[in-house]
Amino acid sequence: MSDQARFGVLMANLGTPEAPTPEAVRTYLGEFLWDPRVIDISRPVWWAILNGFVLRTRPKKVAEAYASIWTEDGSPLMSVSLKQQRALKAELKARFGVDVPVALAMTYGKPSMEEAGLELRRAGVERIVVLPMYPQFSRSTTAAVFDRLAKALKPCPHLPELRMIRDFHDHPGYIKALANSVREHWQQLGKQGHLLMSYHGVPKRYAEEGDPYPRHCERTSALVAEELGLGPDEWTMTYQSRFGREEWLKPYTDEVLTAWGKEGREHVDVMCPAFSADCLETLEEIAMQNKEFFQDAGGGEYHYIPALNDRDDHVAMLASLVEQHTQGW
Numbered sequence: 664m665s666d667q668a669r670f671g672v673l674m675a676n677l678g679t680p681e682a683p684t685p686e687a688v689r690t691y692l693g694e695f696l697w698d699p700r701v702i703d704i705s706r707p708v709w710w711a712i713l714n715g716f717v718l719r720t721r722p723k724k725v726a727e728a729y730a731s732i733w734t735e736d737g738s739p740l741m742s743v744s745l746k747q748q749r750a751l752k753a754e755l756k757a758r759f760g761v762d763v764p765v766a767l768a769m770t771y772g773k774p775s776m777e778e779a780g781l782e783l784r785r786a787g788v789e790r791i792v793v794l795p796m797y798p799q800f801s802r803s804t805t806a807a808v809f810d811r812l813a814k815a816l817k818p819c820p821h822l823p824e825l826r827m828i829r830d831f832h833d834h835p836g837y838i839k840a841l842a843n844s845v846r847e848h849w850q851q852l853g854k855q856g857h858l859l860m861s862y863h864g865v866p867k868r869y870a871e872e873g874d875p876y877p878r879h880c881e882r883t884s885a886l887v888a889e890e891l892g893l894g895p896d897e898w899t900m901t902y903q904s905r906f907g908r909e910e911w912l913k914p915y916t917d918e919v920l921t922a923w924g925k926e927g928r929e930h931v932d933v934m935c936p937a938f939s940a941d942c943l944e945t946l947e948e949i950a951m952q953n954k955e956f957f958q959d960a961g962g963g964e965y966h967y968i969p970a971l972n973d974r975d976d977h978v979a980m981l982a983s984l985v986e987q988h989t990q991g992w
């Protein structure tokens with residue numbers, strides 16, 4: 664028997680700048696925001712706005728935000744993704760009894776889909792299960808992974824067999840891992856506050872055009888609340904990280920937290936179930952910026968509950984997804 668599985672895993676996430684500098688952030692945003700899956704307005708109009716305004720003004724401010732969360736190991740999104748890759752490989756080896764190649768790819772920047780594809784090809788795999796690290800499907804994230812992979816495969820004369828994990832927003836292992844992370848927070852710091860589940864937003868129009876993302880977020884929230892035995896008054900869901908002038912999914916996280924601060928609420932626990940890995944949008948926007956909005960408005964204790972990152976129960980759930988989607992291989 665061979666000591667390596669006949670399939671490999673392509674773990675995909677968004678991508679992140681290579682350094683917390685305006686130049687590196689400009690390169691990153693230039694690639695990310697030019698993707699029509701992310702911003703779908705007419706190309707000539709968007710080209711003028713992106714290059715004439717966004718990429719001239721935003722990188723400096725955003726680089727400062729990245730600098731505030733940067734670690735010795737680089738961007739948190741990258742360092743956590745590398746840990747997840749290693750942990751998933753170890754968990755799959757334990758389950759399958761053979762090495763299962765796991766390559767990491769980012770939709771934007773490095774490691775690219777081409778690099779990850781080559782890594783899997785060198786490992787001799789002919790079958791690939793694609794694991795976008797987005798529990799809830801959105802055209803702006805999961806579909807962008809699909810497009811980027813298809814682009815990387817364009818020059819190939821022969822394709823690997825592919826299966827794609829579209830979403831896992833209601834997977835029992837995912838819901839349990841989220842609930843466990845909340846329970847652990849309560850064990851350490853006490854169960855006193857309202858639970859806010861804040862999701863990255865998308866333009867409202869995308870949902871009206873058929874993106875199932877808000878339905879998935881609503882279902883995740885309801886299942887987490889049920890698993891924790893929370894009543895309707897004990898939790899709320901909101902959407903964060905608005906970009907541009909269009910209306911996005913509501914309610915907006917920053918507005919809700921500011922209002923709660925004004926009401927003088929004494930304690931809020933915030934978690935971000937759409938983020939598999941801690942990143943700029945959780946560590947800076949939620950754990951720092953929104954904490955300030957809440958407390959400056961008059962709110963009390965504010966706790967951010969970390970993303971699932973490389974927790975054992977998260978990695979076990981990811982391995983179960985791989986097992987489920989490689990049946991028959």
Ligand SMILES: C=CC1=C(C)c2cc3[nH]c(cc4nc(cc5[nH]c(cc1n2)c(C)c5CCC(=O)O)C(CCC(=O)O)=C4C)c(C)c3C=C
Binds near residue numbers: 677678863866904906
């Ligand atoms: C969790 C799922 C995500 C969805 C859905 C999503 C949609 C979406 N995002 C933008 C614009 C930006 N997002 C930015 C950062 C960012 N977004 C996600 C995830 C989702 N985005 C992550 C994990 C990150 C963090 C990356 C990191 O390096 O840590 C940014 C960059 C920061 C900034 O300039 O504010 C932008 C821009 C749009 C327009 C969109 C849906 C249409």
Ligand SMILES: [Fe+2]
Binds near residue numbers: 863904
């Ligand atoms: Fe985003």
Ligand SMILES: [Fe+2]
Binds near residue numbers: 848852853932965966
């Ligand atoms: Fe708390």
